[in-house]
Amino acid sequence: MVYVFVASQPVPMETILTPQWFISLESNYPLARAEEADVRWLPFQLGNRFGYVNSQGNFTINRVKKGEVSISKDNWAEYESIPDTIAVRSPLDQPVVQIPEAKGYPLFLDKRIFLVSNELNSLSGVDASGVVQWTHDFAATVTTIDAAAGFILAGLLDGTVELLDAQGQRIFFFEPGGSRLSVIQGCAISQDGLRLAILSGIDLQRFLLLERYGDAGIIEYKVVYHEFLEEGFRRPVHVAFVDNDNRVAFERNGGLGLYDIPSRTSLKLPLEGEISTIDESGSDRLLFLITTQSEQEKRLAVVRFPSTLIVEAPFTSKNFFLGRQDSRIYVGGNMTLASFELEKK
Numbered sequence: 001m002v003y004v005f006v007a008s009q010p011v012p013m014e015t016i017l018t019p020q021w022f023i024s025l026e027s028n029y030p031l032a033r034a035e036e037a038d039v040r041w042l043p044f045q046l047g048n049r050f051g052y053v054n055s056q057g058n059f060t061i062n063r064v065k066k067g068e069v070s071i072s073k074d075n076w077a078e079y080e081s082i083p084d085t086i087a088v089r090s091p092l093d094q095p096v097v098q099i100p101e102a103k104g105y106p107l108f109l110d111k112r113i114f115l116v117s118n119e120l121n122s123l124s125g126v127d128a129s130g131v132v133q134w135t136h137d138f139a140a141t142v143t144t145i146d147a148a149a150g151f152i153l154a155g156l157l158d159g160t161v162e163l164l165d166a167q168g169q170r171i172f173f174f175e176p177g178g179s180r181l182s183v184i185q186g187c188a189i190s191q192d193g194l195r196l197a198i199l200s201g202i203d204l205q206r207f208l209l210l211e212r213y214g215d216a217g218i219i220e221y222k223v224v225y226h227e228f229l230e231e232g233f234r235r236p237v238h239v240a241f242v243d244n245d246n247r248v249a250f251e252r253n254g255g256l257g258l259y260d261i262p263s264r265t266s267l268k269l270p271l272e273g274e275i276s277t278i279d280e281s282g283s284d285r286l287l288f289l290i291t292t293q294s295e296q297e298k299r300l301a302v303v304r305f306p307s308t309l310i311v312e313a314p315f316t317s318k319n320f321f322l323g324r325q326d327s328r329i330y331v332g333g334n335m336t337l338a339s340f341e342l343e344k345k
Contacts, residue, residue: 016342047319086102151165179200
């Protein structure tokens with residue numbers, strides 16, 4: 001009795017995933033009408049299908065790919081391998097803009113429309129009327145690209161990084177170096193544009209974090225943290241600012257790298273398999289990702305910050321999808337899309 005009254009402690013709340021719905025993309029579910037449209041639509045690509053779905057499991061678009069597809073929260077376009085005219089449409093399948101004589105592939109980043117050249121060595125900005133406003137030529141092939149806060153960050157095959165402003169002018173140039181083979185495998189820019197995260201080089205591979213400094217009229221970045229990683233990947237790798245830009249999550253050999261910006265600490269979480277996709281939100285101190293063990297074997301992993309693996313759920317599928325909107329998680333495998341709600345009980 002003494003122990004019960006003196007040593008007892010309340011049971012802490014646990015985070016659980018509550019299933020909301022499971023939908024086969026091959027079923028003939030009626031599409032939502034524009035007048036009934038939810039203001040938030042989640043873009044998805046799963047296998048040979050793509051479209052938009054809302055939190056209730058209603059689709060505005062759910063169709064089979066006929067060519068290449070570029071899709072974002074605001075726009076999408078389907079085009080041929082060598083496109084001519086590109087029709088950009090909204091999540092409600094309404095026309096947004098027509099890009100005539102398009103010399104490149106459409107790319108939607110930071111609520112803007114870009115064209116990447118067929119050789120992947122130049123980038124063009126397109127305005128709301130479909131007219132190319134500017135074109136920036138790079139010295140090498142673009143291997144990775146990101147955009148935020150009006151800036152465009154591009155990593156190149158020759159191991160250099162370029163930061164462009166909204167008019168396509170280069171405002172910052174950086175060459176990480178420090179590796180036998182120079183190539184940029186991943187890059188990301190924080191939502192406020194104050195920080196850049198870069199994964200570069202093969203033998204050795206490096207993770208670098210840069211922060212902006214100087215006067216308002218001069219944009220310069222300096223390295224505030226760098227780390228030599230294990231044997232480098234010879235392919236693009238995932239890197240993202242998460243948890244309201246307080247952390248950087250990145251793929252590293254043997255697991256997941258997590259860099260905490262306020263405390264300037266780097267942690268490694270060992271994971272089996274190859275990281276296939278990362279939730280780029282990381283809100284509620286939870287990060288979701290999918291790892292691949294073989295062509296058919298996948299795992300949905302949930303990480304609680306700073307670096308605790310709390311869930312690892314296997315599933316069988318060649319194709320996969322992972323999406324997140326606030327507390328709602330969307331997971332896809334084979335031709336099925338599922339929705340889960342994050343709850344505390």
